[in-house]
Amino acid sequence: MADQAFVTLATNESYARGAMVLGKSLRNHNTTKKLVALVGPHVSEPCQSVLKRIFDEVRVVDVLDSGDTAHLAMMKRPDLGVTFTKLHCWTLTHYSKCVFMDADTLVLSNIDELLEREELSAAPDPGWPDCFNSGVFVFSPSNETYAKLLQHCTEHGSFDGGDQGVLNSFFNTWATADISKHLPFIYNLSSIAIYTYLPAFKQYGGNAKVVHFLGKTKPWSYTFDPKAKQISGSVHEATAHPTFLLDWWTLYSSAVVPLLQEQYGDQPFHSGCVEGESSPFAEALGPQLSSEERKQKWEQGQADYMGMDSFDNIKRKLDTFLK
Template identity: 80%
Template sequence: MADQAFVTLATNDSYSLGAMVLGKSLRNHNTTRKLVVLVGPNVSEPRQSVLRRIYDDVKVVDVLDSGDTAHLALMKRPDLGVTLTKLHCWTLTQYSKCVFMDADTLVLSNIDELFDREELSAAPDPGWPDCFNSGVFVFRPSVETYGKLLQYCTEKGSFDGGDQGVLNGFFNDWATADISKHLPFVYNLSSIAIYTYLPAFKQFGGSAKVVHFLGQTKPWSYTFDPQTKQISGGSQEAPTHPAFLLDWWTLYASAVVPMLQEQYGDEPFLTGCMESQESDTTVTTETVQVESSSSHAPMEPVMSSEQRKEQWEQGQADYMGMDSFDNIKRKLDTFLK
């Protein structure tokens, strides 16, 4: 299907790591569609070089310097710069239909059947199910739709300050107009929603096709020991299922790191900034490492998924630690942002 494509966006070097793993996961599950990545101007040339080995098309987009309608819209709403960059996916008119996937998603099985869906098909957001989550959605590229989206941004803005607010405002009949455009949650399983409904995850989680690492803490924020398969570090503000983190890191270490080392030399780690996809503000600086077990003593391992599920189901949440009120509040605040 040369006229259909999976599309993602990497706004910086950190998100480029996610895009690399996403692309590899799509290839590993034998997609028959093209792979396209939109990259921001801050993505370095070595990272772009690796992306070109994974994706069919690497397109640099810079809304600030485009000189088109997006430029004018951005002058009125500078806070929506990265959002408008994401909307560039509607300009890919060489394709008849596309599936957009955030760079912090991971494909667990072949999902080519999504191309049977129509615009705008998406899964409900775990925070407000009458809204769709914009991490995975089916769309039809169109210059006309792109223009209308920019106009909407200029006139209405975004109710959440990001692309999800814009898209839900623009496609405002999603919740009620056509149930066939409601993707099953397994196509966009939120990594931080798992523990809010553990019985459902136990029943249906094995059918997950796409996991979405929502929240500020991304997979590349953790540390991984490939010899012991241990993951450590990160943040407990948005707990992520250890099995999905292990899937991400195993693929990253085996398929992506060798290509990165060809660009950077045999460095044992990569350093980048963990930046929010909704803004250009640097949140924190993280070190993304692939360590040997001899580099230093391992940090305390993440609690296994079964252990934590059992504790929650038995009413034995760690209210003095990771499940304390303050931690839960921080998790909710991060999600609502």
């Protein structure tokens, strides 16, 4: 189906790299669909060039300078700038159906079957399962829907300040109307949800098809030693399962960094790949936290999974308790 596509959005350089990894992961798992990247005007030429090597279509979208209806809506609701940019995906009317995927997602197996679903299909949000998470959703491009979404934005705003609030209030029957529009959680496995229900992750996590690196700390926030296969960064900010983080960095360092190096040439750029410069991720444990501090970290989705809150430690505690 040449008129079906996977669509992502990169508003800046960091998210552009996320989009590159997402695109590569879709290609590696042999998608037969088109790949589209919407990019903000601040994404550099070298990054756009790399995106063009991976995606079938790269389109610059800028709600501030555009002459379209989003520009008028922006005047009334400047707080929703990035949201308006994301809603541009409905203007891709040369496609009959698409799957939107945030640039902080990673595909773990072929997901072309998602295009058999109808608008608006999405997985539940782990924070409030009667809302869907807008990191992965199936939609049908339509100028009419686009206009209605913009009008909805200007009249009602967003209850969470972003696109998820807008889309949930617009497609407000998702929770109750049609179970076939509820994507299984394996199509949008939230990395911060893993530690809130560990037994379920242990039971079903192996079937995951898409992992979503939710939270403030993204994969590209870390550094990586490709030789030692070690990730460095603040463990207490970590919100992702180490295996998935390693998958992301392995793909980025092997398939994306060479393309970036080619485009940047002699110009310096920070790839995030360093050799032997920083301590291994597993050793980057900070000072011991109090029980109250640990509880707060858990509630914020920031479990110290490489240390105190590792699965083995939790299992050991549970086994002791049950005995």
